[in-house]
Amino acid sequence: MWLIKEAKSKLRQVFPFPNVLNEExxxxxxxxxxxxxxxFEEVNDPAKNDAExxxxxxxxxxxxxxxAFALQVPQDLGxxxxxxxxxxxxxxxxxxxxLGVGITLGAHQSIGFKGILLxxxxEQKAKYLPRVSSGEFAAFCLTEPSSGSDAGSIKSRAVLSSDGKHYILNGSKIWISNGGLAEIMTVFAQTPVADPKTGKTVDKVSAFIVERAFGGVTNGPPEKKMGIKCSNTAEVYYDNVKIPVENLLGGEGNGFKVAMNILNNGRFGMAAALSGTMRACIKxxxxxxxxxxxxxxxxDSFGAIQEKIARMAMLHYVTESMAYMISGIQYAGAHLKELQNAFKNPTANLGLIFEEASKRVVRKVGLSSPPGMDHLVHKDLINSANLVAKSVDSFGQAVEMVLIKYGKSIxxxxxILNRLANATFDIYSSTVALxxxxxxxxxxxxxASHERLLAEAWTLEATERVAINLKxxxxxxxxxxxxxxxxxxxxxxxxxxxxQSNPIKL
Incomplete structure (x- = not known):
């Protein structure tokens, strides 16, 4: 069975837990x-940042x-x-x-100029990476009033000028982190592209490196938010912005691919940041x-409080473990990167996985034996590992069942997808914790003994959630x-x- 073979392959990629830093x-x-x-202890004042x-x-x-604004920019570029x-x-x-400072930093480098890195x-790297490393803020500009997760529905449009030297950009973006600060932006817009198969011109999303200095770039006032107030969030407007053709990023019509790769590549940083937040909150x-x-x-002697603290500790352990697991696979092969991306957005990716799986299903019921984990985990965790293996088995059967019933319309x-996504998370998080x-x-x-307790407790409850979701x-x-x-x-x-109306009739 394809799913079981895949599961066995993925286990080899999760074990042992990565230890990827050399001494230097x-x-x-x-x-x-x-x-x-x-x-952060002596200079930065989070309360003042929030108040102002x-x-x-x-x-x-x-x-x-x-x-701090250029952590992953190559050294030779600043x-x-x-x-x-x-x-x-x-x-x-x-x-x-x-976290407000975290959003400012993350919007700048995890997504703002990440497209230039990727x-x-x-020539683009040599021109822009030194600038975003030495004082010029960057922003990632995708979301529009009518377009959130559906990047293909954006309305902003960039058309090649008559002399072929510039794209002329018009449109607007909303909820842009660093939108009021950024001098350099990764902007996504519809562009007319010739379809190589039919020869017809169709609209496809393209990505561009846009400088505020090009002219025609303005922004609205900072949004009033309930939290993370010190991070700048604003609308950004583009009025006949002339973008040099050499600032096309990733090729014409490839904007969706660029956007998804940027977002997927940057998400592990969010998990790492929030694991730090969790650690501070637990303290x-x-x-x-x-x-x-x-x-x-x-x-802390009362069971109700003990349960709260224990659950905080368990969730932190899993979050931190997954953050660092996803970050050892930075240089993994293409097949492992696909797994990484799928787990970052399982609801969206399950549909694609199932469509591919439907081509490979060879029988309607039953699976080969669950993937064995005994040889991968410590002997004290074999019972917990067996629970995960059974969950993988049940998951495979559930996938086959829904494919047979719904086909591509799944x-x-x-x-159904939400519950499969939740099961996916619980299986993967348990595996990483183990x-x-x-x-x-x-x-x-x-x-070690404390971590064993964390992994055992999480795996048991996660297994029960998997069973409920799949049932x-x-x-x-x-x-x-x-x-x-x-x-x-x-x-x-x-x-x-x-x-319904209020129960009190007047």
């Missing part, structure tokens, strides 16, 4: 960790001086040239102190729980309930709010 890289990272931590709804100038200046793993560790520190020509929660007394006891069955805990146990780490997509009762929920939603939307 570790030394470089340590030289950066200490000043970064000191900066902007990052203080002294903080921005300090971050530029630290090289950056620090860090690997994904080194980057993840530093971003984790930022997330532990000030798809830029040597705060524990400080309170161990100092607060009720009914003559510290509240991409439209989002009630991989990390196994490494700690085999290496006799001081936290729900095969149950007539649940499928009928999905239909009911769909109807409820349509009724509420049709009524433009709740359908």
């Amino acid at each position: 890289q570790r030394e470089t990272l340590q030289m950066l960790v200490d000043p970064c931590s000191k900066f 709804e902007k990052v203080e100038e002294k903080s921005l200046k300090g971050l530029w001086e630290l090289g 950056g620090l040239g860090l690997t994904n793993t080194q980057y993840a560790r530093l971003v984790e520190i930022v997330g532990a102190h000030d 798809f830029g020509t040597p 705060k929660a524990v400080e309170f729980a161990t100092q607060r007394k009720q009914f003559g006891q510290r509240i 991409v439209n069955e989002q009630f 991989s990390r805990a196994s490494q700690s146990l085999k290496g006799n780490s001081s936290s 729900s997509i095969a149950s007539g009762k649940n499928l009928d309930n999905f239909s009911k929920m769909s109807t409820i939603s349509k009724n509420v939307c049709g009524a433009e709010g709740t359908v």
Whole structure:
């Protein structure tokens, strides 16, 4: 069975847990960790940033001086040239102190100029990377009022000038992080492209490097937000902006591919930042729980509080583990990069996976034996590993079942896809947690016994969630309930709010 073979292949890619830094890289990272931590403890003031709804100038200046805005730019082009793993560790520190600053940094380099790193020509890299490393902000400009995750529906348009030297860009973007600060932007717009098969001209999305200095680029005021207030978020407008043809990024008509690669490549940084936030929150929660007394006891002695703290610790362990697992596969082969991308957006990718799988299904029921994990995990985690293997087996059967029932139309069955996506996450996160805990146990780490508990507890509950999700997509009762929920939603939307009146009749 194809899914089982794939699962066995992927297990080899998750075990052992990655340890990808050489000695020189570790030394470089340590030289950066200490000043970064000191900066956020002594210089940056997150409360003031939040109150003033902007990052203080002294903080921005300090971050530029630290090289924080150019962590992965090659050294010969003005950056620090860090690997994904080194980057993840530093971003984790930022997330532990000030997420608003984290968004400012991430919007600049995780997505803002990431397209130049991934798809830029040597000339584009030489021209722009030194600039975004030394004081010029970058932004990623994709979202529009009518276009969010559906990048192909954007309305902004760029047309080649009559002399063939420029694209003329018109349109607008919304919710752009760093939109009011950026001097250099990665902008996506529809362009007329000749279809090589038919010869007809069709609209396809293309990506461009746009400078504010080109003229015609303006922005609205910073958005008023409920949180992460100091990060600048604004609308950006383009009025007959003349973009030199050499600023086309990734080739004409390839904008969707460029956008998805940028977003997929940058998402591990978000997980790393939030794992830092989680670590800081756990510390705060524990400080309170161990100092607060009720009914003559510290509240950390009560089971209800213990469960809250334990769940925080479990979720942090899984988040941190997945962040660093996704960042060891930076230089993986194409097949592994596909797995990486699929797990970053499982709901979207499951449809594509199923379409391919439908071509390969050779029988309707039953699978070969589940992928064995005994030889991969520490002996103390074999029972947990067997639970994951059974989940993989059940998942494969569920996939076959929905493919037989829905075929390619499965991409439209989002009630089902959501539950398969949730099952995917629980299976993969359990596998990663077992991989990390196994490494700690085999290496006799001081936290090994604690990590074993984290992995065992997470895997047990994740396995139960997988079973519930997979059962729900095969149950007539649940499928009928999905239909009911769909109807409820349509009724509420049709009524433009709740359908029923207040129970008190006046």
